[in-house]
Structures are given as C-alpha cells and as structure tokens.
Amino acid sequence: MTIEALRPEQLRHVCDPAQFSFETTRELEDLGQTIGQERAVGAVQFGMGIQRAGYNLFALGPSGTGKRTTISQFLHRKASGEPIPSDWCYVNNFEDNQRPTALRVPPGRGVELRKDVEELVEELKTAVPALFESEDYQTRRQQLQEEFQERQEEALNEIREKAKTRDIALIRTPVGLAFAPIRDGEVVTPDEFQKLSEERREQVKEDVGELQDELQEAMRQARQWERKARDRMKELDREVAMLAVGHRIEELQQKYADLESVVAYLQAIKDDVVESVDEFRSSGEAEGQSVFGVPMERLREAAFRRYQVNVVVDHSQSEGAPVIYEGHPTYNNLIGRIEHIAQMGALVTDFNLIRSGSLHRANGGYLIVDARELLMQPYAWEGLKRVLRAQEVRIESLSQALSLVSTVSLEPEPIPLSVKIVLIGERLLYYLMNEYDPDFNELFKVEADFSDEMPRSPENDQLYARLVAAVARHEELRPFDRYAVARVIERSSRIAGDNRKLSTHLLSIADLLEEADYWAGQVGRDVVTAEDVERAIGERIARADRLRQRTQEHIARGMILLDTEGEKTGQVNGLSIISLGDYAFGRPSRITARTRLGKGNVVDIEREVELGGPIHSKGVLILSGFLGGHYASDYPLSLSASLVFEQSYAGIEGDSASLAELCALLSALADLPIRQSLAVTGSVNQHGEVQPIGGVNEKIEGFFDACSAKSLTGSQGVLIPAANGEHLMLREDVVEAVRRGDFHIYPVSTVDQGMELLTGRPAGQRDEAGAFPAGSVNERVEARLIELAQKQRDFADGVEESSSEGRTDSDSDGE
Amino acid sequence: MTHTAEHEGTPIKRILVGLDASTHSLAALQAAAALASDLQAELHGLFVEDVNLLRAAALPMSRELQLPFGRPAKMNPAAMRRQLQAQAQRARQALSATCRRYRIEWTFQVLEGVVPSTVLREAAQADLLCLGTASRPVMQRPKIGSTAQAAATRANRSVLLISQGAKIEPPVVIAHDGSPAADRALPLACQLGRMAGGLLTVLVRPAPSRSSDRVQQVLAQRLEGENLAVRYRELAGEEVTSLIEDIRTERAGIVVVSRALLDPDEIHRLLDTIDCPALLVH
Missing domain, CATH: 1.10.8.60 (Helicase, Ruva Protein; domain 3)
Incomplete structure (x- = not known):
C-alpha cells in the first residue's frame, strides 16, 4: 500500500x-x-427572561471569548427597555435608632426627599428658636411660672400670717423650715418659754403642731403644683414646637401623599421634633462651650443628623434597569457596609454611615460578577448566596457576623431584592462549583457555555x-x-x-x-x-520564541542529537509540543527503543524516573497490548523493552508520541532501520489504529524548522494521524516547501502504514494461514517475538533441568 | 487701672460682705471682691450665727420640716450649732478663694446674734455693705430677705444688694434729681461705670425746684473728665413706678440710687421689682 x-x-x-x-x-x-456563540446567547436570553427564583446565570468559557462583552451588551439592550427601579433611603428609626428604617421611593425621589428634609431641618433651626424667643411665648411661660409661684406664695403667706396672729414665726433653718414662738420679733428663749403658763405652753405647742401640719400639707401641694406647672410648660413648649413644625411638615406630607411610608416617616420627624424641641431651642446658647473638647455646636449638629435622609440607591440619573459590573466583589462591596467615625476616642456610627453595595444598586436589574474574583474574596460567595436565598439584602458588618467585635452597631432594615446575577468564569470553575457546592445548582440554574x-x-x-x-x-x-x-x-x-x-x-x-x-x-x-x-x-x-530558537539552534549545532537523514534501527524522530503561556512550539526529539528477552513488559523510562505523566504511561502500556494482540496471541510475549525520549529533562505528558514509540519498538524488534528524515506524531490504540493528537501544526513546523536548519533534502517529512488532516493550518513557508517537493506530510491511519513509510518495506498482512508475508515488517517482528518466546522457553527448561538435577543430587546426598 | 472714688471725703477702704453660704450671698461676694479689687479696698466677711435658730432649736416642741419634701425632724441646739458652723466654714472658704483670685486682703468674722441687727451694727465699721437680696429663700422666687430689707432702709452706710446669678454689668444706671443727696451717689456710679465698660446712663428725675435740662447741664459739667460715655434720659414722672419702668427699659446692669431720693416703701418696691443689682447710696 x-x-x-x-x-x-x-x-x-x-x-x-x-x-x-x-x-x-x-x-x-x-x-x-x-x-x-448561538448556544450561549440562547442561554443568556433564557436566563435573563425567566422570572423565577434561582434562575441566575453562569457564563462559562475560556477567558477572552467575549463573555463579559456579550452579556453586558445584551443586558444593556434589555435593561434599557425595562422600568427604572425604586430609590432606597435609610432613615432614622425614632423608636429604635439601632434599627434604621428602609424607605422605598419612586426613582429620583430619594434625592428630592433628602433635600426637602434638609431644608426642613435648616428652617426649624431658625424658626424654632425664634418662636421660643418671641414675646408671646416668654409671656405665656412667665405667666405659668408666676401662677405657680403665686399659688405657692399665697399658701405660705397664709400660714405665715396665721402663725403671726398666734405670735409664732416661720423661720428658715439651715436644712428646712420651722415654727417658733416669738416676742418682739425675736424667738423666745427656752427660759422664757418655761416661764410661760402651762396652759400657754400647751397652746403654743398645739399651735406649732397645727401649723407644721398645715405647712407640710402646703409643701406637698406645692410639689404637685410644681409638677403641674412643669407639665403645662412642657405642653406649652409642645404647642409652640407644633406651631413651628406642623405646617411645614404637613406641606411635605401632602407632597409625598402617594408614599405612605414617607408620610409616616415625616410624622415621626414631627413627633420627634416636638418631643426634643429643646435641641432646636438651644441653638446659639451654647456658643463657645465644649464637652471634652468637642464644641457644643458640633455636638448639636451631630444631633440633627438623625433627621437626615441617607439615599443609598439613587436612580435620578438612570435610564432603564441598572446593569452593574462589580469589579471588586468583596463582601462589603456586594452587601454594603456600615462605616464608623471616631468621636471622642470611640468609633460610633449611625444610619447616615450606611453605604450601599452593588447588590443594592443592581436591585431591579442585573449584576455581573467575575466568579474567580468572587471566590477569592473572603465570605463574599457565602454572603451572595445568603442574599439570593433570602431575596433581601441585610447589611451586616463582617466583623459582627463573625463575632470579631461586640460593639453596638446597626441592624438596618433589610431591603427586598429582585436581581439577576451573572457570574462569569472559566469552565473548570463552573464544574467545580457545580460539583462541590450544593447550593450552586439551586441559585445558578442557567449555564451559558461560551x-x-x-x-x-x-x-x-x-x-x-x-x-x-x-x-x-x-x-x-x-x-x-x-x-x-x-x-x-x-x-x-x-x-x-x-x-x-x-x-x-x-x-x-x-x-x-x-x-x-x-x-x-x-x-x-x-x-x-x-x-x-x-x-x-x-x-x-x-x-x-526565544526558547524555540534556542532549541532549533541546539539541534543545528548537534547539541540535541537529531538525525534528519539516514537510517537507524530502534530510533525514530518523535515530536512534542512545548507551551509557554499563549505561545506553543513543536520540538523534535529522538525516541529510542531497546529490546531483550523478558517477561512481556515495556518499560517507560520516563515513568520510571517520574518524568512521564499518566497519559504518557497509558500510551506506552497500550503498546504491550498491541504487541500481544497483534503478534503474540498464541505464545507468551517474552519481550522486555525500554523506551525513552532522549535528551528530555522535563516532564512529558500526553500520548501523542505513542505511534513514534511503537515504530521505534517495532524497528528494534524487526531489526529494520527507520528513515531519520521523517518524524512521527500520533497516538495508537491496541489495534494499531492511529488516533488524532493536538498541536499538529506546531509539531510539523518544529520538525520542518529543524530540517531547514540543516538542509531540506526533499525526502523529509512528517507522519501525522490522518484524522488530523482537518487541523492543518501550516505556515506558508512549510506549505511552500511541500509545494516545491522539499517536505512531505503523510497522513497515516495505522501503524502498518507508518512502518511502511519509515522502513520502506511492506508491513504485511496475515494470509489465510495466518502468516505474514516473508520479509515484511510484521513477519520480522513476529519472528523475533517467537524467537524470544522460544528462548524464554529454552531458558525456563534449562533452569528446570538444572534445578531438578540439583534436587536429585541433594536427595542423594540426603540418602 | 484703678481709681479712687471720693465719697464725700470718705474713700471706700473697707467693704463688708454678709455671708450665709447661699447663692445670693455668693453673688454679693463676687461683686464685693470685684469692687474691692478696683478700689484697692479691704474685704471683710461676716457670718452671723442666727440666735433665733439656736433658740428655736432649744425649745421643747421644736421640729423642723426638712426641705425639699417636708420631712419632719426634731431639732436640737447642738446639731443646729454644728450646721451653722458648717455654713460659716463654707462661707469662709468661698471668701478665701474669691479674695485669692482677686488678690485682695480679707478678714472673716463669725458673730452670734439676730442677723439684721448684727449686720447693721457691723456695717457701721465699713464703708460699703454688700448683701445678697435674700438669704436661703423659702420659695423659688427670691424675695428681698429681712436682712437686705433692714440694710436697704436702715443701714447708715451705702448698701449693694445683688441676687443670685447677677453681677455688675453695663449699663450702669443712676437716678439723679440734681439734689446734693443724689450727687453723693455720683462718684460711686462713675466708678462702677468705668468698671463695667465706660457706659453710664443718667435717669434725670424732675424736681419742682430744678428743671431736667438744668440738672442735665450741671451733671454734664460734673461728669466731664470722668472718661465715661454718658446718656441722659428724663424720667416720665416722680413716682417710683416710672423709675422702675425706665430701669427695665434701659435694661440696666446695675442701678445706683441715693437712698434720700426714695422712702422706705419705695425702696422695697424698687428692690422687689427690678432684676439687676442695686447700690443704695447713703
């Protein structure tokens, strides 16, 4: 053939x-x-279209295949026609300021609300003190005070006057009040008192007792009056505060009448301002004062922070649904964070320091995240899963979640989440996550394979x-x-x-x-x-190609031993590929085989020294299978062969050299020289069929370059698996050499074809009697194997004989 | 800068301040110390152990209602004396601290007796008497206490009355009707005016024998060279009511009035109504 x-x-x-x-x-x-990318695009369309829980998307494929661009373009196109989602604000929860309230408002109105409330507070800062400083208020307040004092005074005067009529004075002691009988404006001495008649003394005692009771009652009542006066003054303050706040807040409530939650929030502001009106009243009073070095003005301003509106998601400038790409998907960047500020040596926070994460910003739209980046960030993947399962974003500081700190922090009200997540990553990552994370399948049900x-x-x-x-x-x-x-x-x-x-x-x-x-x-x-x-x-x-050049130079200078002409037995030019990043080149290597009598095993020297990978070893072991099946089905394979990649000092993996190794082995067995002008690549199975391999172009070019460096003789070429014919996209200079007849590419389908090309002899097919034609490659191989089997048998018989003789001798000796 | 006030030939060299450890008397102490410092005068503190209290404590049925809740408790003379001594000690400490701050010389004396009469008696040894408007008042609203009342009307020395929280502030307002008695108040008013920023307001009280313009002219001549910005304001009437109204309108920091200009009732009304310190010049 x-x-x-x-x-x-x-x-x-x-x-x-x-x-x-x-x-x-x-x-x-x-x-x-x-x-x-029809398959992937179809998956993206499906994944983004279906509105069901867990239908998030994982775009998998090699990097650089346009996953992100494709998805981003698709999503932007889709999102532009979708409604703009709501704005979200965090506001103070006046009932429990550790749990800020989340307000949902239509797009663009968050910023508007913030501005309105800022203006309101600024207005109150001037309007409230003005009202409290007004003459009307001062008069009413003074009136209340006077009323109380007059009442108290009247009660006391009444008692004092009553005492006076009985010649008794009300006197102030260092710690209280007492009654004592007087004469000429002075308290009587004990002696004088004793000189009084018994009756008079008793009368004085009785009077003093009675007056004391009355005074005690008056003092009890005075406390009640005082309490009432305080309540009335507080009520007055409320009334005045309501006058300042009520109208303005009602205006805002009307403006936001369509937003129930905002109306309720404004009502809460109103109630709070009325309750804590003193903070507004004291504006300016504490000028220049400070607490622990912090000016009072700053402390007061800090108190007003509770009325601010923290717009965490603002869609005032958005068009369509958001498409967010999170380039740095840390836990905090995704979920949001609660920042702290240092105040008087302590870290404090409030709802104004809540910062949104990309999940907040993508809410109502789409979030694209790089899967590898996500997995590299501590707790980010767990955080994302938790959010997707709960379908709400709950901002929780990582240190708190892990109980690393136990300071008081905030527990903001969670925000309901409706977002499509698109993870982008390599295939391996997808399959690993699929395999090892039981939640993954539930949350990322759509794969878009690029x-x-x-x-x-x-x-x-x-x-x-x-x-x-x-x-x-x-x-x-x-x-x-x-x-x-x-x-x-x-x-x-x-x-x-x-x-x-x-x-x-x-x-x-x-x-x-x-x-x-x-x-x-x-x-x-x-x-x-x-x-x-x-x-x-x-x-x-x-x-x-520094390394490629160096390799070629070493071949040309004979430092790497490679024959490109002549014939050698048990030696063939194999081809391997060296990958350096995104550049790969072919490297011709001499593969040699030696055979001897043995137990039927082919020794892969690369494996013995742990330089060969498992697939390479598999390729070599297949050779034993081929030899046994093809030649030695009726007798033991009594061969021991060793195979080696000469001058290879790095690891070898893959089975693409198994054809070359088999050819070298057969050459050694048949004792037939192989043309060194040819190089061989391809893997074989146990039936001697040649299977396709990868990197065929680089391998051919590698041998071509080696031959060119020496000289192209016209007989040089490469044997490749026939199935690799479709993969050929060779360099123009290689094609040109072939065109000139200087170089040849031979597609082979079987080992026999390869051996024929390499040895120039027919491989030989078994005839009806099962024998290979005389002089064919296969006939010589089989003959050699039979010879080895015979030698094995002879050797085994000889050993048996000598051992049985030995036994007899020893038996005799025993006798 | 210090000035020597001439008081009809009697410079103020010794100021007596009545102390009872109340907030009013502490205000009086501050004002007295400031004046003493400015006038290079000596400050003499007086605490009177009220004999009436000691007597009351010794009476068989003596009980007191302790503030603020009116809890009744038996009084006894020994405890009362200890309480008074403690008050005296506090008064002494306050005096000492204040005088140290103003770097003025001071003395302190504790006497037993009826408070008003003892204070008035001791005032005779001083050139000026400073008192809180009330001692420790029974009610929240401070009224003029009995000692202050006695001093304001009966002391034969000038009396400065000052209430809790108050101090000598501009503008200094003096009532003047052109009489020699009113003239006697002028040097002290000038002195206070300079202490309080150089502002002096003269409320000219019309008198049958002197027109306001005339009074004003004379005063202008007298006040020349006093280094003061002087404002004149004519009182609407002779009654104390108009004086009180104008003092309020002027938002007076301190009022200086010659005692000869008002009768005792008028003095009581004046002191009872105004919120600022008052210097009643003898």
Missing part, C-alpha cells in the same frame, strides 16, 4: 479575499451580534469580516483591506487549531488587529494590509 503525501492545498485552508465584496472594512456595518471556536464557512467568513470592522471602529484602528481580513481569518483558524473552525477568542483577534494597525502605522499606511497582519503575527511569535 502506498501512502500519498498531502497536497499543498490540504495543508492550509486559505481564505480567498475574492469572496469579499468590500475593499476595506470601512465599508462594512458593525456587527450587532455576537458571532459563534465556545472558543465556531464553524468556518463562507457565511461566517463574511461575519468575521464585520467583526474585524467592528473592532477596528470601536478601537479606532485603521480600516483593514480584504486581504488583511483574509489573513486574519486564516490566523483565526490557526488559533482554533482547526482549518474548519474559526477562533472566537476575541481577545486574541483584537490583539492581532491592534498590533497589525501599529505596524501599518509604522510604515505609514492608512489601511492595514495582509503584510501588516503577517508582520504582527511574525513579530508576536518572534517576541515569544
């Missing part, structure tokens, strides 16, 4: 610029949609051209001519690693366009051409 090398046109899916009817992308309209590639078709080429136009316009780049667009599309296929696909990794494409624009600018072009795109690609590779 003859394996035909691939034709040059099969090596690169060229984009024909002639299919484009435009000269430059300036003529193209913007792309109003996301291309190649693909990193899209089918390449003439229609999609046209869409891609419009994408280029849109990016160029959006990023203010020079227009791209159609040749440049064609080159971009080819590059996109190469990024996708598939000549039937286009990459949807928009970030890479945007980078390419920006760099091509730069190089066009460097040579003074107004339009970006294919040459500029090519240069951008080349320069980008050049910036990243």
